[in-house]
Amino acid sequence: MVDLKKEIKFSDLLPKRKPKDDLPEVEETPKEKKPKSSFLKKDLSFKRKPKAARETGADAEDEKPKKEKRKRAPRQKGPKRAKKLVGLKIGGSQLAAARVVNNGSPELVQVARENLDHGLVVGGELREPERLAEELRAFFRKHKLPRQGVRLGIANNRIGVRIFEIAGIDDPKQLENAIRFRAQEVLPIPIEEAVLDYQVLGDRVDEEGNKVRRILLVVAYRELIDRYVSACKKAGIRLTGIDLEAFALLRALATPSEEEDAGPADAAMVVVAIGHDRSTFAVSDGRVCEFTRVLDWGGGTLDVAIARELDAAPSEAEPFKRDLSLAVENVPEGLTPEQAATAREAIRRQLQGFARELVSSLQFYQNQPGSLGIGEIVITGGTAHLPGLAEELQKLIGVRVTVGDPLARVKLGKKLKETEQVGSLAVAIGLGIED
Numbered sequence: 001m002v003d004l005k006k007e008i009k010f011s012d013l014l015p016k017r018k019p020k021d022d023l024p025e026v027e028e029t030p031k032e033k034k035p036k037s038s039f040l041k042k043d044l045s046f047k048r049k050p051k052a053a054r055e056t057g058a059d060a061e062d063e064k065p066k067k068e069k070r071k072r073a074p075r076q077k078g079p080k081r082a083k084k085l086v087g088l089k090i091g092g093s094q095l096a097a098a099r100v101v102n103n104g105s106p107e108l109v110q111v112a113r114e115n116l117d118h119g120l121v122v123g124g125e126l127r128e129p130e131r132l133a134e135e136l137r138a139f140f141r142k143h144k145l146p147r148q149g150v151r152l153g154i155a156n157n158r159i160g161v162r163i164f165e166i167a168g169i170d171d172p173k174q175l176e177n178a179i180r181f182r183a184q185e186v187l188p189i190p191i192e193e194a195v196l197d198y199q200v201l202g203d204r205v206d207e208e209g210n211k212v213r214r215i216l217l218v219v220a221y222r223e224l225i226d227r228y229v230s231a232c233k234k235a236g237i238r239l240t241g242i243d244l245e246a247f248a249l250l251r252a253l254a255t256p257s258e259e260e261d262a263g264p265a266d267a268a269m270v271v272v273a274i275g276h277d278r279s280t281f282a283v284s285d286g287r288v289c290e291f292t293r294v295l296d297w298g299g300g301t302l303d304v305a306i307a308r309e310l311d312a313a314p315s316e317a318e319p320f321k322r323d324l325s326l327a328v329e330n331v332p333e334g335l336t337p338e339q340a341a342t343a344r345e346a347i348r349r350q351l352q353g354f355a356r357e358l359v360s361s362l363q364f365y366q367n368q369p370g371s372l373g374i375g376e377i378v379i380t381g382g383t384a385h386l387p388g389l390a391e392e393l394q395k396l397i398g399v400r401v402t403v404g405d406p407l408a409r410v411k412l413g414k415k416l417k418e419t420e421q422v423g424s425l426a427v428a429i430g431l432g433i434e435d
Helices: 058-063 128-142 172-186 223-232 245-253 299-310 314-323 335-367 389-399 423-432
Strands: 083-090 093-104 105-115 148-154 159-165 194-205 211-221 239-244 269-273 278-285 287-295 373-380 402-403
Touching: 083 245, 093 128, 093 423, 105 128, 105 423, 128 194, 128 223, 148 223, 148 245, 148 423, 159 172, 159 287, 159 373, 194 287, 211 223, 211 269, 223 269, 239 245, 245 269, 245 278, 245 287, 245 373, 245 423, 269 335, 269 423, 278 335, 287 335, 299 314, 299 335, 314 335, 335 373, 335 389, 373 389, 389 402
Parallel strands: 083 148, 148 239, 269 373, 373 402
Antiparallel strands: 083 093, 093 105, 159 211, 194 211, 269 278, 278 287
């Protein structure tokens, strides 16, 4: 039988900061007093412990009898210190970071992007931690990014997210054990190989008077998480949290409700981030992520399709993809009109397969109890900027499709300039936002 008490959470995989003279030590909070923090945004405590007396024993007091202890004036409480976070997304072809100051409304003060060699990260799986550590070290040094307060995003088909209910349990320890027991039933991941985290979304009382709690559960393979944490640690990056890219995506593109007790929206919000080799699909009821899935389709799929038609390498086809339009019959430089038409048709064929994946995911969501109607699909990511792509998907799916603006929720810092292809920064920006 599996010992459920030995299971760990995402936050347990974060490297602990070693005490130094000029740095506060990590202070552990007793379990019985530890508050439940935001889901998957487990922040380490860096409170400085009380300073130990320099002298101990009566003899030490007698050595300096003339020295009087000065009483410090009561410390006045000032405004709450702004929380600064660096959202870090490690994609299949790019590193992206966003530095956000959370002080009332989030302020985006820095963004950075660099290409990443293909094959280092495939389908969200980190293949070479040592090489990634080198890339991260150079990336943070080049852009002068803070190495503390970094929140990492993860997305992979081997991460499971489920919502279910548990009734009749009031004791917190019994509830935790019940949730972990249910995890073995609802998710196809061996519990002994998993990292588990959950959040109680709310509760109600059923007809028999029992309290029923609604649980959001996330389970991921421990090895998957550990590889990323190890690479960040070797790069000198101190992670303050690990978050699902789907949750970050919704934070960046969804406007939070002003009323905490507000009911769910009339229609679900569907957001899709199109990456290089995978796309993150997330559905929200306006408050929490109700369903998420990682689709094995991305901008790289279009590169391969165009390259096949032009008898070229995918890396050579990628610039043509950026210059093509599905809205007008344009001819990018370096292509003949016939080649441009052939490449455009190849893109449309691949979009049909992507549309089928989206429809399948929407149908799966709507087969769940309590699912909402679909109002629109918001797309983001670098490929989302392809002119006419949203309109093409809308025709194929039959649901309104729009291109999201990751800057809508943040105010831009004075030194930050407008950036192109902002869609590829959506996840990083969401990781930096603290709601």
